[in-house]
Amino acid sequence: MNSKKLMIILAILMxxxxxxxxxxxxxxxxxxxxxxxxxYVSSEFKNNGSGTIAIPLTSTETKDIPIELTATYKDSGKIxxxxxxxxxxxxxxxxTVKVTAYISFSIGSTxxxxxxxxxxxxxxxxxxxxxxxxxxxxxxTNWTTYLAIIIVVILIVIAxxxxxxxxxxxxxxxxxxxxxxxxxxxxxxxxQPKNTHSSSTEKKRYAAPSxxxxxxxxxTMETPAKKPAKQSFSDL
Numbered sequence: 001m002n003s004k005k006l007m008i009i010l011a012i013l014m015x016x017x018x019x020x021x022x023x024x025x026x027x028x029x030x031x032x033x034x035x036x037x038x039x040y041v042s043s044e045f046k047n048n049g050s051g052t053i054a055i056p057l058t059s060t061e062t063k064d065i066p067i068e069l070t071a072t073y074k075d076s077g078k079i080x081x082x083x084x085x086x087x088x089x090x091x092x093x094x095x096t097v098k099v100t101a102y103i104s105f106s107i108g109s110t111x112x113x114x115x116x117x118x119x120x121x122x123x124x125x126x127x128x129x130x131x132x133x134x135x136x137x138x139x140x141t142n143w144t145t146y147l148a149i150i151i152v153v154i155l156i157v158i159a160x161x162x163x164x165x166x167x168x169x170x171x172x173x174x175x176x177x178x179x180x181x182x183x184x185x186x187x188x189x190x191x192q193p194k195n196t197h198s199s200s201t202e203k204k205r206y207a208a209p210s211x212x213x214x215x216x217x218x219x220t221m222e223t224p225a226k227k228p229a230k231q232s233f234s235d236l
Contacts (some may be wrong), residue, residue: 033059033067033087034126036098039117041133043104048138050106053131055117059087059097067121071103074114074130081105107135 036058045051055069065087071080085101107113113135118128139145181187 031059031061031090032125033057033061033065033121033123035129039129039131041131042102045107045133045135046138047108047110047135048140050104051133051135052102052104053115053117053133055101055103057085057087057099057101057126059099060090060095061087061097061123062091063089065089065121065123067119067124069101069103069117069119071105072116072118074116080107080115107133110135110137 034057036056039053039055041051042054043050043052053071059065066084067087068082068084070082072078073080081103083101083103085099087099088097090097103117111134113133114130115133116128116130119126
């Protein structure tokens, strides 16, 4: 009797466990990693450098899943670039994880290019998607840009030379004496113009004696008077 009761209890437990296992398997099969919108260009493509494609992703997986995404030229089938990203696990607080993957590569020539985004991980359910990339020309690849810069530099040099020639006596606003004063005292006073009148007066004062000497007539040498000849005793 006791054995029959035990068998009945075990049968009931087994029947109750079947729905639980089925629910767990169903929840695991419902987990996915896919796109969370269309990919877009996050960094512009130019013919002299690389650009970047952003790929939004979403996941309900309960563990971290590393996936590899590949960008391929649709026309040639050539791989443009790849990236690997680890999608974090979903939690009870965050049942749907949203992340963004980035693929950077350079194209090298202007035009429009159709790029296919794909993932070879079987967990990824998004399949393939595409994005149209327009590659513009950089101004630094055009020789006219450098010519314009050279012309501007030449015009600036011509203007500076012309200004210097039309103002040959142009002096700096700040003198060396004012700079020394500012260095020593922290203040700067305006330089007083020199008194040209006093300097010319001083010049005349020192020049006067020499001018007077040049105006004096040279003295003529006077011949000494002849002394009377001594008379001899016979003349007396």
